[in-house]
Amino acid sequence: MKKQDFMERDWAATAATLNYALPMLQRYDGATVVVKFGGNAMGDDEAMASFARDIVLMRLVGVNPVVVHGGGPMINEMLARQGIVSEFVRGKRVTDKATVEVVEAVLSGLVNKRIVQAINAQGGKAVGISGKDGNLMICDQTDPELGYVGTPVEMNTQVLHTLFAAEMIPVIAPIGVGRDGATLNINGDTAAGAIAASLNADRLLLLTDVAGVKDASGNVVTELTPEAVAQMTRDGVIAGGMIPKTETALAAIEGGVRAVVILDGRVPNACLLELYTQQGAGSMIRPPR
Numbered sequence: 001m002k003k004q005d006f007m008e009r010d011w012a013a014t015a016a017t018l019n020y021a022l023p024m025l026q027r028y029d030g031a032t033v034v035v036k037f038g039g040n041a042m043g044d045d046e047a048m049a050s051f052a053r054d055i056v057l058m059r060l061v062g063v064n065p066v067v068v069h070g071g072g073p074m075i076n077e078m079l080a081r082q083g084i085v086s087e088f089v090r091g092k093r094v095t096d097k098a099t100v101e102v103v104e105a106v107l108s109g110l111v112n113k114r115i116v117q118a119i120n121a122q123g124g125k126a127v128g129i130s131g132k133d134g135n136l137m138i139c140d141q142t143d144p145e146l147g148y149v150g151t152p153v154e155m156n157t158q159v160l161h162t163l164f165a166a167e168m169i170p171v172i173a174p175i176g177v178g179r180d181g182a183t184l185n186i187n188g189d190t191a192a193g194a195i196a197a198s199l200n201a202d203r204l205l206l207l208t209d210v211a212g213v214k215d216a217s218g219n220v221v222t223e224l225t226p227e228a229v230a231q232m233t234r235d236g237v238i239a240g241g242m243i244p245k246t247e248t249a250l251a252a253i254e255g256g257v258r259a260v261v262i263l264d265g266r267v268p269n270a271c272l273l274e275l276y277t278q279q280g281a282g283s284m285i286r287p288p289r
């Protein structure tokens with residue numbers, strides 16, 4: 001929100017909003033919420049600051065937020081400068097040795113530190129790590145066809161619990177390590193799902209650049225069961241970059257996450273809108289109740 005608009009606010013409405021939010025604030029007190037911040041959801045510095053404020057606020061009201069980020073567009077830009085063009089297979093980048101070096105430099109360096117800095121500038125205590133730190137994500141190679149791409153197979157969450165105990169906010173780059181010590185590129189959604197499952201998270205929020213999962217007519221479906229998602233994938237309605245998201249959602253639910261929400265991260269205060277309003281946002285995937 002611009003400073004001028006903020007100054008002109010109706011303060012009684014602001015107080016009423018906080019009062020109204022009490023039951024929701026209580027509901028998520030002590031909850032673990034994993035937020036996947038996709039490269040396409042990241043905007044300019046103002047949007048980044050707004051995202052950071054949401055995360056700091058969540059921490060302040062008792063949530064353990066974990067940020068797992070992507071950075072696909074930023075990787076593409078750096079690869080283009082080196083004349084490298086990459087191919088995607090079912091939403092995952094085919095990654096050779098030269099590419100994985102660029103992927104790690106961009107994700108663990110530029111993107112991770114931009115988010116850490118944004119959160120810290122809002123008064124949070126963010127710590128940037130990758131799946132290599134504390135052996136957080138030990139991976140197998142996903143598929144020889146994809147090269148240096150990993151699927152997390154062993155999660156060591158001690159580093160995260162240590163940060164939670166100190167009220168710090170983990171910001172995680174989706175880079176893993178193979179048993180042979182190789183650096184592996186993990187799809188950001190896959191990494192977020194594995195982390196959410198390993199923490200038995202209450203919510204996994206996948207922030208992207210579409211309003212949610214769309215049906216064949218292009219309408220966002222607000223509530224989906226795992227069965228409905230499987231059917232939409234078989235029908236080809238769920239395609240491209242949405243495949244790793246919905247695959248992640250199903251695996252995360254199977255792994256013990258209570259609900260997964262796919263929502264538009266470019267909408268101001270997307271995380272707060274989902275957690276702390278009756279209306280919510282995007283598409284929620286959870287087992288039938």
Ligand SMILES: Nc1ncnc2c1ncn2[C@@H]1O[C@H](COP(=O)(O)OP(=O)(O)O)[C@@H](O)[C@H]1O
Nearest residue numbers: 038039040208209212213214237238239241242
């Ligand atoms: N059924 C669907 N509903 C919504 N988006 C879909 C669907 N099928 C494919 N997509 C595509 O998936 C994209 C989101 O994935 P992606 O671009 O990889 O996001 P991010 O960079 O945030 O991880 C959307 O922009 C859209 O083009």
Ligand SMILES: CC(=O)N[C@@H](CCC(=O)OP(=O)(O)O)C(=O)O
Nearest residue numbers: 039070071072092093186187188
């Ligand atoms: C294996 C694989 O595809 N890794 C991704 C990692 C970054 C990512 O997932 O970024 P977004 O969330 O912005 O798409 C990649 O190389 O682009």
